[in-house]
Amino acid sequence: xxxxxxxxHKPPDPTQKSLKPPSSTWKDVIPSIRLSKPVQSIxxxxxxxxxxxxxxxxxxxxxSRTSTIDYGHETFPTFSKKILELLHHIGTLNLPxxxxxxxxxxxxxxxxxxxxxxxxxxxxxxxxxxxKTAKEDQKDHYILRLPRHETTPTxxxxxxxxTMYHLEKHTPIRTPITVVYDPDGGKDTSDCxxxxxxxxxxxxxxxxxxxxxxxxxxxxxxxxxxxLVNLLTDMDKTQFPRAGVLVPAAxxxxxxxxxxxxxxxxxxxxDEALRSRIQAYPEQTTRDMLLTQLETWRLFWQHRETSGGExxxxxxxxxxxxxxxxxxxxxxxxxxxxxxxxxxxxLTPQKIFVQRRGSSSSGEWVVSGVLGWxxxxxxxxxxxxxxxxxxxxxxxxxxxxxxxxxHDCAIPASAESAEVKxxxxxxxxxxxxxxxxxxxxxxxxxxxxxCWFAVWGVRFEEDVLGVAAFLREWDEMKKDPxxxxxxxxxxxxx
Numbered sequence: 001x002x003x004x005x006x007x008x009h010k011p012p013d014p015t016q017k018s019l020k021p022p023s024s025t026w027k028d029v030i031p032s033i034r035l036s037k038p039v040q041s042i043x044x045x046x047x048x049x050x051x052x053x054x055x056x057x058x059x060x061x062x063x064s065r066t067s068t069i070d071y072g073h074e075t076f077p078t079f080s081k082k083i084l085e086l087l088h089h090i091g092t093l094n095l096p097x098x099x100x101x102x103x104x105x106x107x108x109x110x111x112x113x114x115x116x117x118x119x120x121x122x123x124x125x126x127x128x129x130x131x132k133t134a135k136e137d138q139k140d141h142y143i144l145r146l147p148r149h150e151t152t153p154t155x156x157x158x159x160x161x162x163t164m165y166h167l168e169k170h171t172p173i174r175t176p177i178t179v180v181y182d183p184d185g186g187k188d189t190s191d192c193x194x195x196x197x198x199x200x201x202x203x204x205x206x207x208x209x210x211x212x213x214x215x216x217x218x219x220x221x222x223x224x225x226x227x228l229v230n231l232l233t234d235m236d237k238t239q240f241p242r243a244g245v246l247v248p249a250a251x252x253x254x255x256x257x258x259x260x261x262x263x264x265x266x267x268x269x270x271d272e273a274l275r276s277r278i279q280a281y282p283e284q285t286t287r288d289m290l291l292t293q294l295e296t297w298r299l300f301w302q303h304r305e306t307s308g309g310e311x312x313x314x315x316x317x318x319x320x321x322x323x324x325x326x327x328x329x330x331x332x333x334x335x336x337x338x339x340x341x342x343x344x345x346x347l348t349p350q351k352i353f354v355q356r357r358g359s360s361s362s363g364e365w366v367v368s369g370v371l372g373w374x375x376x377x378x379x380x381x382x383x384x385x386x387x388x389x390x391x392x393x394x395x396x397x398x399x400x401x402x403x404x405x406x407h408d409c410a411i412p413a414s415a416e417s418a419e420v421k422x423x424x425x426x427x428x429x430x431x432x433x434x435x436x437x438x439x440x441x442x443x444x445x446x447x448x449x450x451c452w453f454a455v456w457g458v459r460f461e462e463d464v465l466g467v468a469a470f471l472r473e474w475d476e477m478k479k480d481p482x483x484x485x486x487x488x489x490x491x492x493x494x
Contacts, residue, residue, distance in 0.1 A: 261378050
């Protein structure tokens with residue numbers, strides 16, 4: 001496999017024209033806070049970074065096709081010149097979190113991206129002050145993230161930046177550090193040479209957990225259980241007064257540098273009076289969130305012009321979900337503890353970065369950070385708690401959102417995998433309130449499915465089929481005297 005294509009650039013021509021500062025930095029969006037940590041703290045976090053952090057790069061010809069043909073991007077050589085121009089401009093801002101001098105060599109490398117963002121790797125190599133020292137040249141690693149599509153909302157970028165800052169400032173959760181960003185880069189009034197919004201952030205050391213899991217020995221995987229439980233515990237302790245999307249708290253003077261919770265997005269609702277009704281709900285219980293969201297989706301269909309009975313069909317199923325919510329409330333034991341916690345919808349092994357301590361192959365693996373905070377939300381705890389069964393199941397590259405969660409509590413056939421599962425359950429039971437109860441018991445899995453319908457809506461044919469299957473299973477569960485309490489093969493039960 002070829003190495004990803006890259007370009008190393010010389011220092012700029014002194015006659016190069018200067019650009020205006022980016023239209024938005026941290027200080028513009030959330031006043032009176034610093035851009036990021038001082039450069040020495042970033043350096044310490046990146047000191048163990050190596051080429052392995054980009055080892056998942058694909059063949060350059062494949063990457064070229066993806067970028068230039070599939071997404072209609074300009075070729076990498078011409079685009080890299082614009083990136084270079086942007087970086088030299090950023091160097092003139094004297095930011096504490098990045099250092100670009102006339103002697104700094106800049107290496108720009110294509111990296112695998114996702115459906116929403118194009119990813120560019122950047123390495124800055126700054127010579128040591130004097131040749132008399134034995135120190136190697138300083139290398140700092142960064143990531144440039146750019147939307148693949150012009151239609152990508154800049155609000156997604158702002159959510160990612162504000163959420164990462166909130167987590168860096170108020171939690172132990174490790175994330176990339178934002179150096180600078182420009183949500184207005186794609187506007188005609190912007191001088192951004194990329195003509196795109198962007199985020200420049202530090203690169204996490206290590207590699208995705210999906211790549212590391214096959215390398216882990218049984219003792220290493222057992223030891224890693226504690227790392228994963230710590231991450232899930234930190235997310236559970238990050239709590240909010242209500243459920244919804246996390247947005248920058250730019251106008252809340254008493255909450256500078258933090259995020260606040262706004263209503264879940266409802267696509268296609270343009271009527272301002274209707275939108276004001278959607279976004280007006282206050283602090284909530286899980287029951288309030290479910291009923292508010294389902295009523296909102298009903299309004300969505302009432303205001304949508306459709307033919308062929310689509311609206312009537314969707315509203316009929318939504319009405320049945322509303323009745324199911326009220327039934328669960330009447331049972332008095334289904335809707336959880338009304339605590340809303342941080343939830344990462346794409347917390348898969350691809351998003352969790354890890355690195356091995358020490359140079360020995362038997363060294364302990366630790367979490368170095370988590371990527372992908374663009375669509376982070378606050379949800380009821382009962383919705384967030386699902387067992388990471390990829391840790392003990394085959395096909396470890398799958399995230400727990402990718403597989404049927406009814407199999408999460410099944411005991412693996414392999415004795416080693418069963419031991420890893422048992423260790424996770426022991427650690428999670430003692431560290432995270434009601435985690436295994438919410439993750440495994442059938443009644444709470446039903447509530448979790450109901451929450452998903454309430455948040456993401458009943459919009460497509462597969463949603464209707466999913467609701468129909470859910471309602472059939474709920475009718476069967478109501479025949480159980482224990483209402484889906486029993487779980488086999490866990491906590492010594494059954």
